[in-house]
Amino acid sequence: MIAGFIGLGTMGGPMARNILKNGHEVVVFDVVQKAVDALAAAGARVAASPREVAQRVDYVITMLPDSPDVERVFGGPDGVLAGLRPGSVCIDMSTIDPDTTRRIGAQVRAKGAEMIDSPVGKTADAAVAGTLTLMVGGPAEVVARCRPLLDCMGSDFFHCGDLGAGQSMKLLNNLLAQTIGSASAEAMVLGTKAGLTLDLMTRVLSTTMAWNKQLEVNMPKKPLKGDFTPGFMLKLAHKDCRLALQMAHSLGVQAPIGRATFAGLEEGMQAGLKDLDVGVMLKLREEQAGVTVRISQA
Numbered sequence: 001m002i003a004g005f006i007g008l009g010t011m012g013g014p015m016a017r018n019i020l021k022n023g024h025e026v027v028v029f030d031v032v033q034k035a036v037d038a039l040a041a042a043g044a045r046v047a048a049s050p051r052e053v054a055q056r057v058d059y060v061i062t063m064l065p066d067s068p069d070v071e072r073v074f075g076g077p078d079g080v081l082a083g084l085r086p087g088s089v090c091i092d093m094s095t096i097d098p099d100t101t102r103r104i105g106a107q108v109r110a111k112g113a114e115m116i117d118s119p120v121g122k123t124a125d126a127a128v129a130g131t132l133t134l135m136v137g138g139p140a141e142v143v144a145r146c147r148p149l150l151d152c153m154g155s156d157f158f159h160c161g162d163l164g165a166g167q168s169m170k171l172l173n174n175l176l177a178q179t180i181g182s183a184s185a186e187a188m189v190l191g192t193k194a195g196l197t198l199d200l201m202t203r204v205l206s207t208t209m210a211w212n213k214q215l216e217v218n219m220p221k222k223p224l225k226g227d228f229t230p231g232f233m234l235k236l237a238h239k240d241c242r243l244a245l246q247m248a249h250s251l252g253v254q255a256p257i258g259r260a261t262f263a264g265l266e267e268g269m270q271a272g273l274k275d276l277d278v279g280v281m282l283k284l285r286e287e288q289a290g291v292t293v294r295i296s297q298a
């Protein structure tokens, strides 16, 4: 299969490599030359624009930060839509709002092509390992055609429904994951301020209903070691929660806890932490409380 890949950042770079490793041809584009050069060195071909990518491939994959980025890459004289061949499939793997997905999907279909959404779950490590969770929306027969490419990138595959359903699933996943992460960071700081050790809190919480994967897996991996390099940038978590709340609003669903999570992330944005890993929310709460919570690394 010949795949195009646009957006070669933290996630897209390793995802494109995994398609190459599985023996498919890949044509890449990114606005950052260094990201393009790294993929070219791994065997990818390089295109000069999203339009040229679409002209040269059967499957156009996008992995971009936010909805306006996806709209920019698809639209305009150098965009994907301008070069799209009838019968091609667009696979947007970015996390964006479902309405934008459906709007672009209609434009893609008007060109005689198809579109599915497949935002991803898990972390940058899973992008490298090819073990992402894939939350897919779109017609079953189109999804089936894309499976050989999707399987290069992910190991947990869920067909969630029509176009946009993958995005709905992903947004509620991230709102929930971020809420649990923010609450866990707050609890660890509160306990430390109250004189409890991280070791004690971990041993107690792991036996109760408070236990969760943020405490078990995510926080020990980086933030609790004082590592706040991305990973998953705070500005992307902030974007995902904003989009999830937008979805709740448009569906008439109340989300007071989600709004509190978003307000916390907004505080992190205002504090100038947007390009650090979202685990930096722990550091923000530590600084406010005047304590530090760290795994002792003897």
Ligand code: NAD
Pocket (backbone or CB within 6 Å): 006, 007, 008, 009, 010, 011, 012, 029, 030, 031, 032, 035, 063, 064, 065, 066, 069, 072, 073, 093, 094, 095, 096, 120, 121, 122, 123, 124, 231, 232, 233, 236, 240
């Ligand atoms: P990133 O910022 O590291 O990468 C985005 C890439 O898109 C960059 O290389 C950037 O140069 C490129 N880009 C931006 N605008 C472009 C344009 N107009 N044309 C071509 N290239 C353009 O972001 P990321 O962490 O790889 O995340 C990508 C998406 O995946 C986001 O929607 C994010 O929410 C989602 N996501 C990220 C993670 C994570 O752990 N990082 C996990 C799951 C999902």
